[in-house]
Amino acid sequence: MIRATRLLRAGHLNGGEIVDRVVLDHGDRHRRRTAMRGVGGIAFLLDLPDAAVLNDGDALVLENGRLVWVEAAPERLLEIRAPSEHALRRLIWHIGNRHIPAEIGPDAVWIAHDHVLAEMVRGLGGTAEPVDRPFRPEGGAYAGGHGHSHSHD
Template sequence: MLRARTFLRADALANGEIVDRVVLDHGDRHRRRIAMTGVGGLGFLLDLAAATVLEDGDLLVLDDGRLVWVEAATETLLEIRAGSDHALKRLIWHIGNRHIPAEIAGDAVYIADDHVLAEMVRGLGGTAEPVERPFRPEGGAYSGGHGHAHAHDEHGHHHD
């Protein structure tokens, strides 16, 4: 089976023909090894060296050099807003305490649709309205539900 062992970030200069695209929600964009089928019917095996969060616009590189475009699927999210910048920061703090993926925009925060969190936000004076859009949560410790460890050697020097 055709394999994609590497990928290019959306801002990379890519040489190769884009032959298909895969439309994946946030959960399905955190992968290492899985059989995929493009929208156009191209079947291939994603076979990366490590589990990676694929972003909207990334390109999967097939063994033969052809490319498959990664597109973030539209999902139902909660758009959380507040009456002031300070109030929004307070809401972000409360959401962060729940250790859930969140996308922080300039004047709103987006999380997966959850009626319990929507009620919490409204109880704290914010708004939480369902919207349909791709989900691009912040990376880091809670990306995809997997921790990100930083290694330190015996001298305390930091290594990623």
């Protein structure tokens, strides 16, 4: 089975030939090693040196140099809005206090659909409307090799 051993970030695809694409939800976009099949039928083994978050628009480099495009699948989410910037910041704090993945935009926040959190948001004066769209949550303070390392040797 052909392997994909490298990840090219969106914007750094440098003209490679895209031969297929994989459509993955948020949970399936954090990988290191797994068998995959593109929507066009190409089967390959994702075999990265380290676990990585595969972002919408990235590409996986196959051993033969060809590329498989990564696309974020639409998911059922809650779009959370508030009547003011301060109210939205309060809602973000309450959501973050529950340690759940969240995508933060300039005037809305998206989280996985959860009726309990929807009621909490509404109880705090916000709106929580179901939407279907790709989910691109924040990576967290330690994502992507930035920030504090947990190695204290």
